[in-house]
Amino acid sequence: MSFDTLAPYYRGMELVAAGGMLQRCRTSFLGDVKNCRRALLLGEGPGRFLVELLRNHRRIEITCVERSPAMIEQAMRQIKRNGLDAARVDFQQCDALRWEAPRDEYDLVATHFFLDCFRREELERLVAEIGRATTPEAQWLLTDFRVPADGWQRWRARMALALMYSFFRMVTGLSATRLARTDDLMEAVDFRLEKQRVENFGLVHAELWRRGG
DSSP: OTTTTTTTHHOOOOOOOOTTTTHHHTTTGGGGSEEEEEEEEOOOSHHHHHHHHHOOOOOOOEEEEOOOOHHHHHHHHHHHHHHHOOEEEEEEOOOOOOOOOOSOEEEEEEEEEGGEEEEESHHHHHHHHHHHEEEEEEEEEEEEEEOOOSSHHHHHHHHHHHHHHHHHHHHHHOOOOOOOHHHHHHTTTTTEEEEEEETTTEEEEEEEEEEEO
């Protein structure tokens, strides 16, 4: 799986397809994140959320795990363009499924439009690894696609996701063919859903999860 081909066009594709809605979802609960010192961003892509995190949390240090070197280059350009401190970001170019995470290190995790790239069995390993890498008081910001429970919104979402998965499988070699559940996996590593925002007739959701409690 590689997003290198899409890297130069990804931001433009997002703006054409959804305007600013996806970015609004990514940053929905950024203001609720408090007192974080170490953040883990997985599959950050061209750096739109990364820039806002740096801007809003002036002392946070960030590990950004991203497989695509072209996406990392785009993110670094965004940091420079916005006059932010690149020294606070450690880019690690690798497959998240093979990344060796430190233990009990991060008090913030962000996965935006990332978990939907994996099959259920891959997510079981990945979420367990994230659980081991996070502190007991960690917070998790998640933005992703979803399928509403019923009605025309459900059929609309299923058709939209079928088209998206077909496109990304063809262009990037994506292994997943459909959305896999993650709520139970996150709960298994002691995260609990605190806040949720749903957009685009139920197709997109942003969530804030907290460890414990």
